[in-house]
Amino acid sequence: xxxxxxxxxxxxxxxxxxxxxxxxxxxxxxxxxxxxxxxxxxxxxxxxxxxxxxxxxxxxxxxxxxxxxxxxxxxxxxxxxxxxxxxxxxxxxxxxxxxxxxxxxxxxxxxxxxxxxxxxxxxxxxxxxxxxxxxxxxxxxxxxxxxxxxxxxxxxxxxxxxxxxxxxxxxxxxxxxxxxxxxxxxxxxxxxxxxxxxxxxxxxxxxxxxxxxxxxxxxxxxxxxxxxxxxxxxxxxxxxxxxxxxxxxxxxxxxxxxxxxxxxxxxxxxxxxxxxxxxxxxxxxxxxxxxxxxxxxxxxxxxxxxxxxxxxxxxxxxxx
Amino acid sequence: xxxxxxxxxxxxxxxxxxxxxxxxxxxxxxxxxxxxxxxxxxxxxxxxxxxxxxxxxxxxxxxxxxxxxxxxxxxxxxxxxxxxxxxxxxxxxxxxxxxxxxxxxxxxxxxxxxxxxxxxxxxxxxxxxxxxxxxxxxxxxxxxxxxxxxxxxxxxxxxxxxxxxxxxxxxxxxxxxxxxxxxxxxxxxxxxxxxxxxxxxxxxxxxxxxxxxxxxxxxxxxxxxxxxxxxxxxxxxxxxxxxxxxxxxxxxxxxxxxxxxxxxxxxxxxxxxxxxxxxxxxxxxxxxxxxxxxxxxxxxxxxxxxxxxxxxxxxxxxxxxxxxxxxxxxxxxxxxxxxxxxxxxxxxxxxxxxxxxxxxxxxxxxxxxxxxxxxxxxxxxxxxxxxxxxxxxxxxxxxxxxxxxxxxxxxxxxxxxxxxxxxxxxxxxxxxxxxxxxxxxxxxxxxxxxxxxxxxxxxxxxxxxxxxxxxxxxxxxxxxxxxxxxxxxxxxxxxxxxxxxxxxxxxxxxxxxxxxxxxxxxxxxxxxxxxxxxxx
Numbered sequence: 001x002x003x004x005x006x007x008x009x010x011x012x013x014x015x016x017x018x019x020x021x022x023x024x025x026x027x028x029x030x031x032x033x034x035x036x037x038x039x040x041x042x043x044x045x046x047x048x049x050x051x052x053x054x055x056x057x058x059x060x061x062x063x064x065x066x067x068x069x070x071x072x073x074x075x076x077x078x079x080x081x082x083x084x085x086x087x088x089x090x091x092x093x094x095x096x097x098x099x100x101x102x103x104x105x106x107x108x109x110x111x112x113x114x115x116x117x118x119x120x121x122x123x124x125x126x127x128x129x130x131x132x133x134x135x136x137x138x139x140x141x142x143x144x145x146x147x148x149x150x151x152x153x154x155x156x157x158x159x160x161x162x163x164x165x166x167x168x169x170x171x172x173x174x175x176x177x178x179x180x181x182x183x184x185x186x187x188x189x190x191x192x193x194x195x196x197x198x199x200x201x202x203x204x205x206x207x208x209x210x211x212x213x214x215x216x217x218x219x220x221x222x223x224x225x226x227x228x229x230x231x232x233x234x235x236x237x238x239x240x241x242x243x244x245x246x247x248x249x250x251x252x253x254x255x256x257x258x259x260x261x262x263x264x265x266x267x268x269x270x271x272x273x274x275x276x277x278x279x280x281x282x283x284x285x286x287x288x289x290x291x292x293x294x295x296x297x298x299x300x301x302x303x304x305x306x307x308x309x310x311x312x313x314x315x316x317x318x319x320x
Numbered sequence: 321x322x323x324x325x326x327x328x329x330x331x332x333x334x335x336x337x338x339x340x341x342x343x344x345x346x347x348x349x350x351x352x353x354x355x356x357x358x359x360x361x362x363x364x365x366x367x368x369x370x371x372x373x374x375x376x377x378x379x380x381x382x383x384x385x386x387x388x389x390x391x392x393x394x395x396x397x398x399x400x401x402x403x404x405x406x407x408x409x410x411x412x413x414x415x416x417x418x419x420x421x422x423x424x425x426x427x428x429x430x431x432x433x434x435x436x437x438x439x440x441x442x443x444x445x446x447x448x449x450x451x452x453x454x455x456x457x458x459x460x461x462x463x464x465x466x467x468x469x470x471x472x473x474x475x476x477x478x479x480x481x482x483x484x485x486x487x488x489x490x491x492x493x494x495x496x497x498x499x500x501x502x503x504x505x506x507x508x509x510x511x512x513x514x515x516x517x518x519x520x521x522x523x524x525x526x527x528x529x530x531x532x533x534x535x536x537x538x539x540x541x542x543x544x545x546x547x548x549x550x551x552x553x554x555x556x557x558x559x560x561x562x563x564x565x566x567x568x569x570x571x572x573x574x575x576x577x578x579x580x581x582x583x584x585x586x587x588x589x590x591x592x593x594x595x596x597x598x599x600x601x602x603x604x605x606x607x608x609x610x611x612x613x614x615x616x617x618x619x620x621x622x623x624x625x626x627x628x629x630x631x632x633x634x635x636x637x638x639x640x641x642x643x644x645x646x647x648x649x650x651x652x653x654x655x656x657x658x659x660x661x662x663x664x665x666x667x668x669x670x671x672x673x674x675x676x677x678x679x680x681x682x683x684x685x686x687x688x689x690x691x692x693x694x695x696x697x698x699x700x701x702x703x704x705x706x707x708x709x710x711x712x713x714x715x716x717x718x719x720x721x722x723x724x725x726x727x728x729x730x731x732x733x734x735x736x737x738x739x740x741x742x743x744x745x746x747x748x749x750x751x752x753x754x755x756x757x758x759x760x761x762x763x764x765x766x767x768x769x770x771x772x773x774x775x776x777x778x779x780x781x782x783x784x785x786x787x788x789x790x791x792x793x794x795x796x797x798x799x800x801x802x803x804x805x806x807x808x809x810x811x812x813x814x815x816x817x818x819x820x821x822x823x824x825x826x827x828x829x830x831x832x833x834x835x836x837x838x839x840x841x842x843x844x845x846x847x848x849x850x851x852x853x854x855x856x
Contacts, residue, residue, distance in 0.1 A: 032732075032735075032736040032739065032740070033733070033735035033736045033739070034735060034738065034739045034743075035735070047449075048446055048449055048450065048776075049775070049776065051443075055501075080502070081363070083363040084363040084364060084522075085363065085364050085501050085502050085506055086364075086502070086507070091522070094522045094523075095522060095523055098523075098524075150554065153555065153558055154558070157558065157562060158558055158561060158562055161562070164559075164562065164564055165555055165558045165559050165562050165564065166548070166550050166555050166558075166559045166564060166565075167524065167525070167548060167550075167564070168524055169524075171355040171525060171546045171548050171564060171565065172353050172355060172546070174527070265551055265552055266552050266554075266555055267555065268548070268549060268550040268551060268552070268555055268559075270361075270521065270522070270523035270524035270549065271523070274361070274523050274549075274551060275361075275523060277551070278360060278361060278551075281733065281734070281735065282735065283735045
């Protein structure tokens with residue numbers, strides 16, 4: 001893979017981002033709802049609304065608002081949140097780590113466990129272990145995460161008392177150092193488990209199918225004929241079986257974020273999902289636009305990374 | 321409490337005894353941490369620049385008003401220790417306490433009060449601006465401890481508009497020469513309240529610590545108070561049951577029986593909420609729609625609705641059927657023994673027949689000689705509501721369907737509901753939780769006054785116009801003595817019950833719940849934890 005290819009892929013981000021800004025801006029502004037009315041709540045008078053509209057620049061024509069916004073984005077200024085009264089970049093960045101932690105943990109856990117379960121099922125195809133894994137994967141894939149979240153909270157948290165049901169850390173004790181890390185991991189367990197469940201099911205099914213397929217190919221037969229030990233044979237098969245898995249995992253970052261919105265709401269996890277939900281309810285347009293931009297960029301970049309991983313997994317693939 | 325009917329005072333006492341009963345057996349102790357669940361991240365902690373319930377819930381304990389409110393809703397001293405009313409209510413003179421300091425040690429003076437009103441509250445606090453700005457002539461500060469409010473004419477509701485919910489006082493030395501909406505102190509606040517700001521982790525929690533120099537001696541009792549953001553009401557209840565939080569602002573209906581039966585928890589009902597008090601779920605009839613112009617149709621809808629069923633099925637019994645247009649919690653203004661339209665399907669059908677809406681074979685009605693309506697038009701109305709109120713829509717459709725009215729519920733989220741109803745006026749009927757506030761001038765006038773017809777949200781949704789009602793509201797607004805205002809509001813309620821621009825379904829108090837290890841809560845005020853304690 002050449003550096004030129006990489007540069008070209010990254011350069012494609014520019015029109016993509018411009019398109020995202022344009023489409024997101026139009027969708028949000030065309031959708032019904034008025035941030036000033038949402039801000040004022042039950043009371044307010046006409047003069048107050050006019051004053052707030054002028055303050056946020058909402059009294060200007062939509063094309064003018066778009067030009068001003070686009071120019072600001074180019075300068076790296078995503079505006080000021082109507083609700084928080086602070087720069088959007090700060091509002092989004094302070095919520096980003098919690099969501100990154102939740103999504104990364106879920107993705108890692110679901111990928112590693114999915115590969116392990118998929119390989120196990122493929123090696124014991126149509127035996128009890130395989131049937132159990134396939135059944136569990138089917139149930140996991142069909143279960144909505146908001147329902148699973150509530151069941152997990154009721155059984156694993158309230159039922160056993162082992163896990164907290166909300167938050168990223170203990171409200172009563174402000175821990176520091178490693179005890180804080182332990183506290184966060186304790187709070188992370190349930191939401192990460194719920195968010196991972198869906199992905200785990202999908203990865204397991206894909207790996208099982210891929211490995212089963214690879215195990216019947218000529219090169220595996222040759223490897224076995226050469227007397228290669230079984231773990232090494234499976235490792236060879238797995239490398240090929242992972243190609244579609246990598247594609248799917250890379251393509252599901254957006255879906256994972258959607259899941260994070262639900263899981264964060266149920267477990268009161270203070271990340272971007274909760275911010276997105278509250279910003280939709282209050283029509284906090286600058287925050288919404290920033291979140292659309294961030295998620296879209298994440299999906300595009302993940303796709304680039306997926307392509308790179310693809311080439312690493314399969315040396316026959318060449319980009320130029 | 322002159323002018324308060326005995327039965328309402330007795331009922332209020334029962335609620336209070338129920339609320340305070342368990343506490344009476346507990347001994348207040350100093351120390352401890354209270355964890356409170358809040359439904360939304362407030363964004364900032366300046367209650368003077370917003371009426372947002374999220375900010376007021378999280379931030380009022382950091383501030384004080386000139387006056388507070390007791391459990392009956394009457395004004396009591398807070399930053400002001402006394403007051404006099406002059407010129408028949410056109411001038412209010414307040415004497416301030418001299419032992420109040422801001423959390424940064426600066427002395428609190430009358431200049432802070434003048435600045436708070438003129439530069440912050442009357443510009444950014446939507447309720448205070450809407451109700452007070454046109455009436456106020458000026459604020460004077462003859463000395464450091466005196467504040468004088470001068471109005472253009474007698475102004476009745478002022479004393480109930482001065483607590484930390486309606487008019488929290490902010491520090492002049494912190495906010496002067498800055499934009500109050502973007503001042504950094506909005507997220508690191510400096511107030512006079514019982515608790516001082518410690519930290520704010522966005523979207524997660526706000527930590528407050530005891531203010532050791534609080535001007536009310538011996539208070540607060542708690543060392544620390546944590547506001548935990550938990551948006552899902554179900555998770556809030558689980559967190560209480562799991563011992564992770566100690567206090568909930570509200571409990572969903574289906575969970576109430578379970579918590580009530582559990583000795584680990586205490587519960588109390590209140591009509592106070594920082595976002596709006598004394599709320600009544602109210603159906604509005606759009607007077608601009610021809611079919612709703614006939615009072616017989618509006619009355620038929622009212623008589624076709626079984627409000628007891630709304631109370632049972634939607635609120636799980638948490639509330640009361642509305643007995644008058646003004647909340648019974650505002651006992652002095654609430655009209656007792658008013659004859660409201662009662663549930664009577666036969667009468668509803670008779671009224672619709674008389675209005676020219678005849679029942680066809682498929683049980684819906686069509687226009688047979690209704691003035692202004694094309695012959696043969698079906699009697700169909702839409703019913704706009706917040707998604708959270710979808711059960712009201714289901715019951716409306718079911719109950720009015722039984723008398724031949726075809727109702728289509730139309731759920732709209734709050735940010736869309738407000739412009740649809742108040743700006744575009746694109747609806748037949750809707751349901752709104754109209755909060756009466758501490759005084760009818762604040763939350764009731766806006767529903768009926770003819771100049772309050774859109775586009776501002778939660779004003780006169782019905783587009784109701786009645787010169788007599790306007791004149792009575794004007795009279796009540798400039799009459800300071802409560803006992804003289806009572807009969808005026810009674811007249812207003814008698815008229816609107818005849819005209820039926822709205823139908824008042826149910827009063828909706830909320831249920832607070834807390835751990836039995838804690839007590840001392842004042843459920844009726846934003847300074848709810850000023851005297852709270854928790855045993856550990």
